[in-house]
Amino acid sequence: MAGYKHSVSLDIEKCKGCTNCLKPCPTEAIRIRNGHAYIKSMRCVDCGKCISVCPYGAKKAVYDKLSAMDSFKLKIALPAPSLYGQFDNLDDVDYVLQGLLDIGFDDVFEVSRAAELVSDYTRLYMKQPGIKLPVISSACPAVVRLISLRFPFLCENVLPILPPVEIAARLAKTRAKKKHPELKDEDICCCFISPCPAKVSYVSNDMFNGEKSAIDIVVSMSDVYFALIDVMKNDKAPGVSTQSGMIGVSWAATGGEASAVFNDKYLAADGIENVNRVLEQIDNSDFPDLEFVELNACNGGCVGGAMTVANPYIAKARLQSLKRYMPVSQSWKFGSRDSIPDDAKMAEPLQGIPYSPLSGDRNEAIRMMAEIQQIHEKLPDWDCGSCGSPTCMCFAEDIVRGDADREDCVVLVREKLHRLIGEQLKNEKQKDNKDEG
Ligand code: SF4
Ligand code: SF4
Incomplete structure (x- = not known):
């Protein structure tokens, strides 16, 4: 939400990127990128959960003296x-x-x-x-x-x-x-x-x-x-x-x-x-x-x-x-x-706040949603958080929004490595067989 003043902030110097705060966040507002956490302002509700779980005191409350x-x-x-x-x-x-x-x-x-x-x-x-x-x-x-x-x-x-x-x-x-x-x-x-x-x-x-x-x-x-x-x-x-x-x-x-x-x-x-x-x-x-x-x-x-x-x-x-x-x-x-x-009494009834839409263009938003589903289907669905996003679905969305790279998923990278090593071994075996023949 533009202009929303948060009362929970991150001291990047203290953050070790340990991911302890990633999954407890109730609104999936935290990401770990380039070795540090960051908070997606639009999603944060200032509940303070990340303050209580951070072992390094990197998250802190902002208040008056x-x-x-x-x-x-x-x-x-x-x-x-x-x-x-x-x-x-x-x-x-x-x-x-x-x-x-x-x-x-x-x-x-x-x-x-x-x-x-x-x-x-x-x-x-x-x-x-x-x-x-x-x-x-x-x-x-x-x-x-x-x-x-x-x-x-x-x-x-x-x-x-x-x-x-x-x-x-x-x-x-x-x-x-x-x-x-x-x-x-x-x-x-x-x-x-x-x-x-x-x-x-x-x-x-x-x-x-x-x-x-x-x-x-x-x-x-x-x-x-x-x-x-x-x-x-x-x-x-x-x-x-x-x-x-x-x-x-x-x-x-x-x-x-x-x-x-x-x-x-x-x-x-x-x-x-x-x-x-x-x-x-x-x-x-x-x-x-x-x-x-x-x-x-x-x-x-x-x-x-x-x-x-x-x-x-x-x-x-x-x-x-x-x-x-x-x-x-x-x-x-x-x-x-x-x-x-x-x-x-409240002056007006409470209103919903829309999460940041994928795109202002409806057709583009539908296309992006379909892409998120496609990417998600290829992910392991372990929600392990090692990619820096709290769930595989969030990771797929982050990729489509340009906020993450497929290579951040260690499971996909490991599968790719196994495939490459397998291909390499196969090629070497074929070469050996040829040489022996
Ligand atoms: S728990 Fe603390 S140190 Fe770990 S990633 Fe979150 S803010 Fe950084
Ligand atoms: S204050 Fe609550 S909602 Fe905001 S980032 Fe921390 S855990 Fe998430």
Whole structure:
């Protein structure tokens, strides 16, 4: 997609061309050419899978530094609930919130608080007649982009409600402007503390149909974690209290969002390979009874994001014990709302994004497609990846697009070598027989 700003990039100096990242990429966006990986920008969904599998640290997330907010007059932290799972022995979220104030933020608005609102809006949306089922969560930007690129027929199923982080930023700015009427919009910075690169892309590309995000900068959870552990050592009593409960904090790990919909016909899947599989099955109508689907690109949900510090399973267990002392919710009460506010809805329904076509000319595209099939039939179909393309079908397409050479396939080259050696031996034998005769 022209102009799309990615938040996953490659450091070519560190890349050894080992192919570890080639096959795990859910969108077949990676190729190995001339001994190095490269990412086909059009296909990448910034899921961060390649960051987690690269043994050489050659893939990295792109995000803002904390110093990016220095020029703003009012700095508001938007902590994702997965931040709370990063700390060992944390028994009260308030210590983290106080820590954020101590490292230089002027205000904090918890994303978990907005998540409780989104859970409430989702329940109201699910009651509407005529909606396309199953409804698929819109919270993970990597999943939303994957749907736009690979499953355009499922765009209609995506929950048309903004993700919690966006709602948190909008509410935080409204509150700040009420408290500080002397400040202009450009004086206020909403800084999202993100567990993953996909959420960086969400902000930098104004995802969800070009609506301008209210988030100004996105920093890495690991950077904030290391700043926080210094100030949290002081053990000072917190002067701030959380405004969210179990429901909001549960969104940090897989299943938390789905269980808050209070509908038994749900499925929650995590890990980009599983997400891909579930979307294929929904696309094939394999789950006719499902009503709600929560999908998270990272293993374990947001706690497994590439910009976190703790092991996702440990973080999830920590959140479980933390939630024991929390109220169910602090942001809604049963029956307190009967409609979804307009500013929480996406401006337009999600649209499919066409993959790069083979050719702008229809006849030429059909000819190229036939050539891809012909080449593919001659390939071994082992999908071994040693050619630098993730599958034999991708390799055939890359050849036709002029992005690969038949000689890159080691199996074809080996067969050619065997044939040549066989012919050579046959010729030598014939020559020997002639000489003897
Ligand atoms: S995993 Fe990918 S990016 Fe990392 S060194 Fe191997 S080929 Fe390069
Ligand atoms: S971020 Fe995800 S989609 Fe993009 S290249 Fe890496 S694995 Fe593929």
